[in-house]
Amino acid sequence: MVFELNPLPMNRAFFILSLLLLFSIAAFAQSGHSLSFNVTIDPALQENFKPDGRMFIFLGSDSLPEPRTQIWPNPMRRTYVFAKNISGIYPESGFTLSPDDSWSGTAEWSLEEVPRGTYYVQVLWDQDTKESRIGAPGNMYSKVLPVTIDSDQQVSLALNAELPDHIITEHPLARLVDQKSDTLSAWWGKDVHVMASVLLPHNYDATKTYPIRYNVSGYGGRYTRINNLLRDEGFMEWWDSENAPQVINVFLDGEGPYGDSYQMDSDNSGPYGYNLIHELIPMIENEYRGTTSNENRFVDGCSTGGWVSLGLQLYYPDVFDGVFSYSPDAIEFTNYQLINIYEDDNAYVNEFGIERPVMRDVLGEPMLTLRDFIQYENVLGVSDSYVTSGGQFSAHTALYSPKGEDGLPKPVFDPQSGVIDQEVAEYWKKYDFKLH
Numbered sequence: 001m002v003f004e005l006n007p008l009p010m011n012r013a014f015f016i017l018s019l020l021l022l023f024s025i026a027a028f029a030q031s032g033h034s035l036s037f038n039v040t041i042d043p044a045l046q047e048n049f050k051p052d053g054r055m056f057i058f059l060g061s062d063s064l065p066e067p068r069t070q071i072w073p074n075p076m077r078r079t080y081v082f083a084k085n086i087s088g089i090y091p092e093s094g095f096t097l098s099p100d101d102s103w104s105g106t107a108e109w110s111l112e113e114v115p116r117g118t119y120y121v122q123v124l125w126d127q128d129t130k131e132s133r134i135g136a137p138g139n140m141y142s143k144v145l146p147v148t149i150d151s152d153q154q155v156s157l158a159l160n161a162e163l164p165d166h167i168i169t170e171h172p173l174a175r176l177v178d179q180k181s182d183t184l185s186a187w188w189g190k191d192v193h194v195m196a197s198v199l200l201p202h203n204y205d206a207t208k209t210y211p212i213r214y215n216v217s218g219y220g221g222r223y224t225r226i227n228n229l230l231r232d233e234g235f236m237e238w239w240d241s242e243n244a245p246q247v248i249n250v251f252l253d254g255e256g257p258y259g260d261s262y263q264m265d266s267d268n269s270g271p272y273g274y275n276l277i278h279e280l281i282p283m284i285e286n287e288y289r290g291t292t293s294n295e296n297r298f299v300d301g302c303s304t305g306g307w308v309s310l311g312l313q314l315y316y317p318d319v320f321d322g323v324f325s326y327s328p329d330a331i332e333f334t335n336y337q338l339i340n341i342y343e344d345d346n347a348y349v350n351e352f353g354i355e356r357p358v359m360r361d362v363l364g365e366p367m368l369t370l371r372d373f374i375q376y377e378n379v380l381g382v383s384d385s386y387v388t389s390g391g392q393f394s395a396h397t398a399l400y401s402p403k404g405e406d407g408l409p410k411p412v413f414d415p416q417s418g419v420i421d422q423e424v425a426e427y428w429k430k431y432d433f434k435l436h
Contacts, residue, residue: 032113034152039123040094042160045140049091049159053127054382056134057082057097057111059119063144067122071134073106073376075359075367080107080119083379097123104384106376118148123157132259132390133220134380137165166195166222169230173200173240175288177223177250181279187270188257194272194280197226198288199249202240209290212248214281214320216301216308219392220260223253248288252276254304258388258409259395263308264315264431268398268409277316300324304392307331314436329392332434333425337370341412341425348374348418371418378415383408385415400428 037057041049060067060079070079082105089095099111109115122144128136142157168176175198184192201210217225226249229235238244254260257269265273285292299320301309306328313323330336338356339347348371350356357366358373377386377393386393387408397409401424404410412424429435 032109032115033149034099035111035114035147035149036099036154037097037123038094038154038156039097039142040156040158041091041140042158045159045162046091048138048162049089049125049140050127051089051091052085052087053089053125054083054085055097056124056126057103058122058124059107059114060122060144061120063120063146066144067120068124068134068141071376071380073368073373080105081376081379082106082111085382104379106372106379114149116149118146121145121147121155121157123159125159131255132257132388132394134390135163137163139163166224168197168224169227171230171236173202173204174198174226174230175200177280177284179280179283181275183271183275183279192270194275195223195253195255196280196284197223197251198284199226199229199239199251200288201246201248202242202244206288207290209293210246210248210288211296211298212250212285212289214250214252214297214299214309214312216252216263216299216305216312217254218301218303218305219254219395220390221254221305223251226251250284256395256398258398259390259392260304262304262311262395262399264311264399266399267403268401273312273315276312277319281319294319294321296321298322298324300326302326304329310433311431314433329396331432333428333432334434339420341420341428342422344420346418347413347420374415374418385411387411387415400431402427 056068058067058070058079058081060070061077067079070077071081082103084103086095101110103111105111122142124134124139124141126134126136126139128138130136140159140162142159142161145155145157147153147155168174177196177198179194181192181194184194229239252263256262256272261269261272263272263276265271282292297320299309299312300323303326306325309323310325310328310331313320334340334342337358338350344351348356348369355369355371357368358370359368360366374386374393377389377391378384380391381388381394387397388394397411401409401412410424411421412428413420
């Protein structure tokens with residue numbers, strides 16, 4: 001028996017499948033929506049508002065901590081960041097932020113196609129030119145607003161808060177150090193101040209000499225971290241007693257032109273090492289210690305502070321009488337975030353074509369790639385590059401690299417492609433501890 005196939009059902013099935021495919025494509029195209037902003041400036045802040053700066057938009061998965069403080073890429077609590085430079089804003093009239101393609105962003109999607117969902121939205125106006133990070137005093141930000149994206153949205157926000165100046169909690173044993181550095185001021189052609197804080201021992205006697213500890217914080221730690229101790233009643237009760245050691249504590253400041261200064265000389269940030277050794281330490285010790293002897297002068301730190309403290313002991317062996325270095329940044333560059341900068345071709349992709357992780361869970365599973373991590377710094381940078389982000393790779397580049405033709409630190413790898421510049425890598429050897 002022979003059966004003749006009727007082509008009509010097949011055509012009908014094809015037609016139905018085509019319709020389903022078209023509907024799926026249409027639904028996918030509509031899965032993202034446009035998000036724009038109408039931003040006003042609180043009248044109380046308009047006098048301090050500057051017309052030129054960098055606008056940041058934060059779309060967070062949580063309201064606390066505030067999205068503006070979640071600029072480190074956390075795969076468990078994602079905050080998407082968008083930014084661009086804007087000039088000529090009149091504070092009285094405010095401005096509209098359109099979702100065009102001029103925004104640098106950390107998401108795989110743009111503000112024209114924000115996926116459906118609820119986001120905690122915040123904006124920040126970075127107008128500070130004295131400090132390198134968006135948390136600098138004088139920058140303005142809005143409250144956090146929950147926004148549900150299920151259609152095109154225009155959100156109204158007001159810049160109604162201003163980041164405060166850095167202050168030290170008052171205490172009889174606490175001192176603020178504010179030094180105008182002659183060397184750094186001459187190098188930059190403007191006044192440059194270097195800050196520190198001092199915690200004196202119980203029954204401090206200005207006629208006596210004391211051991212002295214110089215503490216270097218983790219990345220970007222400020223001199224104001226002394227406040228954590230001053231506000232701890234239990235610690236201060238012990239510290240201001242006969243049981244506490246008779247030692248002066250100095251908390252160095254991590255601020256630099258491109259992020260943390262690392263307390264070292266560089267082609268880009270200037271002579272921060274010279275300032276520390278020849279200006280700041282002598283000033284502090286003449287004022288509080290009663291001697292400039294290196295005996296019982298030591299330095300310590302963890303993470304970035306671990307690298308800096310070890311570097312200070314290595315590069316200035318006659319200045320410090322000891323070092324306590326914990327969990328330092330990469331001390332040699334044949335294993336810099338898994339990269340051998342002298343032999344590898346690309347920072348983002350290894351020799352097997354696999355994206356390099358920068359974060360793993362406790363079982364070793366990759367959680368975040370270096371490419372994604374750097375994209376956050378690219379967005380933070382006023383040049384749309386990690387070179388000016390004020391983040392850790394920005395600070396490394398400023399310290400290790402030569403100055404580029406554009407006047408900025410020359411990146412050791414391309415911010416977008418990850419391709420390594422071998423000439424710059426060779427220049428980094430001056431701070432490769434394994435070679436010294």
